[in-house]
Amino acid sequence: MKPEHLPLLKSVSAPAVHPDGTRAIVSVTRPDFDADAYVGQLWNVPQDPEKAARRLTRGFRDTAPAISPDGRVLAFLRSAPGGKPQLHVVEAAGGEPRPLTDRSLGVSSFAWSPDSQRIVFGSREPEDGRYGTTEGVGAGGEDARLITSFKYRMNGVGYIQDKPLQLFILDVPGLGEEPPVPPAGRALREALRDQALRNQVPGDPALRGGGGLPGASGGSAAAVPGLPQARQLTTGAADHTGESFSSDGTAVYFVAELHDTSDQDLVSGIYRVSAGGGEPVAVKAPNVGLQTVLHVRESQDGKWLFFAAQDLGSSGRDFVAKNTVLHIMPAAGGDARVLSDAENMDIAGPGARIELRGSDSALVLNNAQGTVELLEFSATGSHALLVHGDRVVTGAGAAGGSVFITFTDCATAGDVACLDHGQLRLLTDFSAALRTEAGIIEPRELVVPSPDGYEVHGWVLMPPGRGPHPVLLNIHGGPFSQYTVALFDEGQVDAEAGYAVVMCNPRGSSGYGQAHGRAIKERMGTVDMQDVLAFLDGALEKFSSLDSGSLGIMGGSYGGYLTAWIISQDRRFKAAIVERGFLDPVSFTGSSDIGWFFGGEYTGPLPEQMAAQSPMATISGVRTPTLVIHSEDDLRCPVEQGQRYFTALKQQGVDAAFLVFPGEDHELSRSGTPHHRRQRFEHILAWWARYLPMPNNHAAGESAAGDPGSGD
Numbered sequence: 001m002k003p004e005h006l007p008l009l010k011s012v013s014a015p016a017v018h019p020d021g022t023r024a025i026v027s028v029t030r031p032d033f034d035a036d037a038y039v040g041q042l043w044n045v046p047q048d049p050e051k052a053a054r055r056l057t058r059g060f061r062d063t064a065p066a067i068s069p070d071g072r073v074l075a076f077l078r079s080a081p082g083g084k085p086q087l088h089v090v091e092a093a094g095g096e097p098r099p100l101t102d103r104s105l106g107v108s109s110f111a112w113s114p115d116s117q118r119i120v121f122g123s124r125e126p127e128d129g130r131y132g133t134t135e136g137v138g139a140g141g142e143d144a145r146l147i148t149s150f151k152y153r154m155n156g157v158g159y160i161q162d163k164p165l166q167l168f169i170l171d172v173p174g175l176g177e178e179p180p181v182p183p184a185g186r187a188l189r190e191a192l193r194d195q196a197l198r199n200q201v202p203g204d205p206a207l208r209g210g211g212g213l214p215g216a217s218g219g220s221a222a223a224v225p226g227l228p229q230a231r232q233l234t235t236g237a238a239d240h241t242g243e244s245f246s247s248d249g250t251a252v253y254f255v256a257e258l259h260d261t262s263d264q265d266l267v268s269g270i271y272r273v274s275a276g277g278g279e280p281v282a283v284k285a286p287n288v289g290l291q292t293v294l295h296v297r298e299s300q301d302g303k304w305l306f307f308a309a310q311d312l313g314s315s316g317r318d319f320v321a322k323n324t325v326l327h328i329m330p331a332a333g334g335d336a337r338v339l340s341d342a343e344n345m346d347i348a349g350p351g352a353r354i355e356l357r358g359s360d361s362a363l364v365l366n367n368a369q370g371t372v373e374l375l376e377f378s379a380t381g382s383h384a385l386l387v388h389g390d391r392v393v394t395g396a397g398a399a400g401g402s403v404f405i406t407f408t409d410c411a412t413a414g415d416v417a418c419l420d421h422g423q424l425r426l427l428t429d430f431s432a433a434l435r436t437e438a439g440i441i442e443p444r445e446l447v448v449p450s451p452d453g454y455e456v457h458g459w460v461l462m463p464p465g466r467g468p469h470p471v472l473l474n475i476h477g478g479p480f481s482q483y484t485v486a487l488f489d490e491g492q493v494d495a496e497a498g499y500a501v502v503m504c505n506p507r508g509s510s511g512y513g514q515a516h517g518r519a520i521k522e523r524m525g526t527v528d529m530q531d532v533l534a535f536l537d538g539a540l541e542k543f544s545s546l547d548s549g550s551l552g553i554m555g556g557s558y559g560g561y562l563t564a565w566i567i568s569q570d571r572r573f574k575a576a577i578v579e580r581g582f583l584d585p586v587s588f589t590g591s592s593d594i595g596w597f598f599g600g601e602y603t604g605p606l607p608e609q610m611a612a613q614s615p616m617a618t619i620s621g622v623r624t625p626t627l628v629i630h631s632e633d634d635l636r637c638p639v640e641q642g643q644r645y646f647t648a649l650k651q652q653g654v655d656a657a658f659l660v661f662p663g664e665d666h667e668l669s670r671s672g673t674p675h676h677r678r679q680r681f682e683h684i685l686a687w688w689a690r691y692l693p694m695p696n697n698h699a700a701g702e703s704a705a706g707d708p709g710s711g712d
Contacts, residue, residue: 001434001438001439001440001489001492001493001496002438002493002496003493003677003678003681003682003685004678005434005437005438006031006033006489006674006677006678006681007030007031007032007033007674008030008413008431008433008434008437008438009030009031009413009434009487009489010028010029010030010040010413010414010430010431010434011028011029011030011040011413011414012026012027012028012394012395012406012413012414012415012416012428012430013026013027013028013029013063013064013065013395013406014026014350014353014355014394014395014396014397014406015045015395015396015397015404015405015406015416016065016066016067016074016397017067017397017398017399017400017402017404018067018071018092018399018400019067019069019070019071019399019400020071020399020400021047021399021400021401021402022046022047022048022400022402023044023045023046023047024045024047024397024404024416024418025042025043025044025045025056025065025067025074026042026043026045026065026406026416027040027041027042027043027062027063027064027065027076028040028041028042028043028414028430029061029063031674031677032674033674033675033678035060035081036673036674036675037060037061037081037082037673037674038061038671038674039060039061040061040062040063041055041056041057041058041059041062042055042056042057042062042065042074042076043055043056043428044056045404045416045427045428046427047402047404047418047427049425049427053416053427053428056074056094057076057078057090057097059078059079059080059097060078060079060080060081061078061079061085062076062077062078062079062088063076063077063078063079063085064076064077064085064109064110066110066111066112067092067112068092068112068116068172069112069113069114069115069116070115070116071092072091072092072116073089073090073091073092073116073172073175074089074090074091074092075087075088075089075100075110075112075119075172076088076089076090076097077107077110078097078099079106083106084103084104084105084106084107085106085107085108086099086100086101086102086103086106086107087099087100087101087107087110087119087121088100089172089175090175091175095175098173098175098179099227100119100170100172100173100227100228101121101123101170101227101230102227103123103124104126104131104132104133105123105124105125105126105131105163106123106124107121107122107123108121108122108123108124108165109121109122109241109242109243110122110243111243111244111245112245113245113249113275114245114247114248114249115249116172117171117172118169118170118171118172118245118249118275119169119170119172120167120168120169120233120243120244120245120252120275121167121168121169121170121230121243122165122166122167122168122240122241122243123165123166123168124163124164124165124166125163125164125165125166125232126162126163127162127163129142129143130142130143130162130163131162131163145159145161145162147161149161149263150263150264150596150597151262151263151596153593153635154593154635155593155634155635155636155665155666155667156635156665156666156667158635160239161237164236164237164238164239164240165239165240165241166232166233166234166235166240167232167233167234167240167243167252167254167273168230168231168232168233169230169231169233169252169275170228170229170230170231171228171229172228173228179226180226180227181226182226231277233252233273233275233277234254234256234273234280236256236258236280238256238257238258238262239256239257240254240255240256240271241254241255241256242254242255242294242295242296244296244297244298245275245298246272246298246302246331247298247299247300247301247302248302249275250274250275250276251272251273251274251275252272252273252274252275253270253271253272253283253296253297253298253305254270254271254273254280254296255268255269255270255271255293255294255295255296256268256269256271256280257269258271258280258282259282261316264316265290265312265315265316265317266292266312266316266317266319266597267290267291267292267312267316268291268292268293269282269283269284269291269293270282270283270284270293270296270305270307271283283296283305283333285327285329285334285335285336286334286335287335287336288309288327288336289311289312289313289314290311290312290313290314290315290316291309291310291311291312292309292310292312292319293307293308293309294308294309294310294324294348294351294352295307295308295351295352295353295354296308296354297354297355297356297362298331299331299356299359299360299361299362299379300356300358300359300360301359301360302331303330303331303360303379304328304329304330304331304360304379305328305329305330305331306326306327306328306339306354306356306362306377307326307327307328307329307336307354308324308325308326308327308347308348308352308354308364309324309325309327310322310323310324310325311325311342317597317601318601319597319601320480320517320518320521320601320602321480321508321510321514321516321517321518321521322514323342323343323344323345323346323347323348323510323513323514323517324346324347324348324352325338325339325340325342325345325347326338326339326340326347326354326362326364326377327339328377328379337381339377339381339383340364340366340375340377340383342514343513343514343515344513344514345366345368345375346366346367346368346510346511347364347365347366347367347375348365348367348510349364349365349366349367349372349393349394350365350394350395352364352365353365353395355396355397355398356398357376357398357403358398360378360379360380361376361377361378361379362376362377363375363376363386363396363397363398363403364377365393365394365395365396367482367510367511368388368511369457369505369511369512370457370458370459370482370483370484370485370505370511371388371389371390371391371392371484371485371511372391372392372393372394372484373385373386373387373388373393374386374387374388374393374396374405386403386419387405387407387419387424390409390410390485391407391408391409391485391486392407392408392409392484392485392486393405393406393407394406394407394408394414402418402419403418403419404416404417404418404419404427405417405418405419405424408486408487409485409486409487410440410442410443410485410486410487411431411435411440411442411487412429412430412431412434412487413430413431413434413487414430414431415427415428415429415430415431416428431487438492438496439496440487440492441461441462441463441464441491441492441495441496443459443460443461443485443488443491444459444460444461444462445457445458445459446458446459446460446504446535446538446539446542448504448534448535448537448538448539449534449538450527450530450531450534451530451534452527452530454507454527454531456504456505456506456531456532456534456535456538457504457505457512458483458502458503458504458505458535459483459485459503459504460500460501460502460503460539460543461488461491461492461494461495461500461501461503462495462500462543462545463495463496463497463498463499463500463696465498466545467500467544467545467546467547468545468546468547468550469498469499469500469545469546469547470498470499470500470547470550470551470552470688470692470694471499471500471501471502471536471539471540471546471547471548471550471551471552472494472499472500472501472502472551472552472553472554472688472692473502473503473532473536473551473552473553473554473573474490474491474501474502474503474554474555474559475503475532475553475554475555475558475559475562475563476503476505476509476555476556476558476559477555477556477557477558477559477560478508478509478510478557478558478559479508479509479517479520479524479528479558479562479602480508480509480510480517481509481510481558482505482509482510482511482512483503483504483505483509484511488503490669491503493681493684493685494684494685494688496696497685497688497694497696497697497698497699498694498695498696498697499552499688499692499694499697500539500543500545500546502535502536502539504531504532504535506527506528506529506530506531506532506535507519507520507527507528507531508520508524508527508528508558520602521601521602522602522603522604522609523613524561524565524602524603524613525561525562525565525613528562529562529565529566529569532562532566533566533570536551550574550692551572551573551574552573552574552575552576552577552688552691552692553566553567553573553575553576553577553624554576554577554578554579554684555577555578555579555581556579556580556581556629556669557579557580557581557582557636557637557666558582559579559581560578560579560580560581560582560583560637561581561582561583561615563576563577563578563581564576564578564581564583564615564619564622564626564645565615565618567622567623567624567626568615568618568619568620568621568622569618569621571623571624573624574624574625574691574692575624575625575626575627575687575688575690575691575692576624576625576626576627577626577627577628577629577684577687578626578627578628578629578642578645579628579629579630579669580629580630580631580634580636580637580642580666580668581615581628581637581641581642581645582599582637582641583614583615583616583637583641583642583644583645584614584615584616584641584644584645585599585602585603585610585613585614586599586607586610586611586614586616587640587641587644588637588638588641591638591640591641592635592636592637592638593635593636594636615645616644616645616648619645619648619649619652620652622649622652622654623654624654625654625655625656625690625691626649626654626655626656626657627656627657627659627683627684627687628642628645628646628649628656628657628658628659629642629659629660629661629680629683629684630642630643630658630659630660630661631660631661631664631665631666631668631672632660632661632662632663632664633663633664633665634664634665634666634668635665635666636665636666637666639660642658642660643658646658657687659680659683661676661679661680663676664676668680682699685697685699686699
């Protein structure tokens with residue numbers, strides 16, 4: 001795979017299964033260089049092997065499909081070029097989609113009511129005068145912000161207190177009706193006059209509609225003619241997420257931080273609000289301690305609440321390497337029971353989303369030793385392993401006796417399969433062009449003992465040919481995350497250029513139990529460094545085609561941390577890349593969106609603990625030529641971390657470059673603009689070409705390799 005092959009990476013959403021179980025709808029999106037955006041549509045995927053999958057919609061970017069419980073209507077989010085995602089509906093058999101919202105900041109998520117008549121959705125509600133709600137007032141002209149809390153920014157979102165994520169509910173119009181006609185001339189003038197009168201009445205429900213009149217800014221303005229009136233359900237000064245209806249449709253469940261000490265801890269809870277409006281009511285099991293709840297669903301028979309949560313200890317902040325655990329409690333109230341193994345199961349698959357199956361069962365995704373499995377839990381406590389093996393399940397859905405999944409593995413960026421008599425049957429092949437045109441290298445699994453005997457699990461991507469191959473040691477972020485068997489574009493691009501890629505899940509990673517993950521709490525840079533270097537040595541010993549004298553090292557976020565830490569103490573590497581790194585726990589505390597708690601929980605809160613685990617404190621030992629990569633809008637590991645690290649390297653004479661991406665945040669390598677993602681690959685290859693030259697790496701003399709001091 002080469003950087004120009006990025007548009008062949010087709011991502012597939014979780015499946016929306018039709019109630020009769022005969023088919024599923026998924027969104028298929030991909031990077032597009034011409035639009036410099038992610039484009040894609042919805043696809044219909046029949047279970048019948050005689051019928052082929054087909055494109056169902058033709059929007060610029062159609063995502064998040066959900067079929068109404070009666071099977072008649074398909075709801076989804078559509079984004080126009082440069083626009084925000086808005087809620088649309090279309091007949092499930094196909095037809096012309098109809099917009100339901102015109103929110104100025106878009107719609108983030110939604111859920112159907114059991115009677116298929118209503119939809120509850122989440123949307124950020126901007127404070128008056130901000131984010132374009134006042135014509136002529138741009139971001140630089142807004143009023144000053146007075147910050148009094150720890151939680152005021154979020155990576156990828158920006159400021160959050162002036163645009164909390166609220167919940168709204170609307171009635172879905174009949175799709176057989178005549179389409180609305182927008183007002184013009186005298187009718188438009190009358191509509192605008194009526195809106196102006198309503199705007200003079202504080203608290204008028206009409207001000208909480210789906211969008212604005214033509215020429216208005218949208219958001220909190222009166223409803224656009226033709227769009228259904230959306231009624232705001234929540235008003236709390238916090239994000240309200242994970243919305244879903246109760247089984248009888250009378251209430252909406254959601255997750256939020258609405259307790260009095262919410263600014264001092266990481267606790268979030270379950271709340272229920274009447275679908276007709278009113279004050280939310282906390283839903284809490286008496287026997288449960290401080291938790292952060294990720295998702296909640298009421299069982300289809302209405303008797304139980306399934307919820308996914310992490311224990312936070314007595315402080316409400318002890319989040320380090322805590323597995324996400326499935327719980328169940330009576331919907332009417334009472335004690336909760338733990339269903340999944342809290343020590344060895346981590347049901348933190350994509351979004352930690354719970355899908356229902358049958359009257360009293362739930363489907364969840366479990367991180368398991370470099371894979372993601374599909375598990376089913378019943379209200380009685382029994383569970384079954386439905387899908388496992390060398391793949392990463394990314395979504396699941398069940399209806400009409402059928403179970404559909406979406407997944408990725410070493411040969412696909414995303415595909416759809418169904419369970420057929422307990423076995424997976426492939427229904428799509430969206431990565432056929434990727435394999436044909438780009439070529440995919442299958443990773444080789446390896447287990448290596450660390451010096452203390454602890455087994456380290458990982459993979460080696462071996463480039464074609466006999467070697468000797470230069471070796472790149474890649475370190476993942478998190479740290480409570482994991483490399484998996486899924487197709488990894490980073491490794492594929494490097495291997496195509498002639499480099500063997502070595503990657504593992506050292507202590508601190510997820511997927512191997514909480515003890516494995518918590519081994520580096522207040523011990524960062526100890527056994528984790530020991531494990532990755534032992535795995536590298538083990539790979540060099542096992543594969544004779546690897547060149548032990550030609551080594552590079554790179555990592556992002558926590559991986560950037562460990563890369564910077566290692567090169568301050570180990571001189572074997574010819575070059576390094578430190579990307580979006582957690583490089584100074586001290587300054588991180590005041591600059592990162594999570595800095596007020598993250599560093600203190602991982603390194604320990606005392607200044608001497610932070611210094612003992614800080615790459616900035618040991619930077620004087622670095623001699624390795626280092627490319628520092630960062631994004632200007634990164635709020636997770638702010639750009640000052642990279643700036644200070646690069647400057648210190650230059651001051652002590654290390655050959656260094658600083659590559660900075662405008663308009664990108666912490667997610668650049670995964671969801672940055674296609675142009676920037678390709679450019680990032682080109683600069684990385686150029687850096688390796690300079691210090692680890694290979695005939696297959698044609699980037700020599702280009703990008704960062706041309707002038708490492710410029711950072712161009």
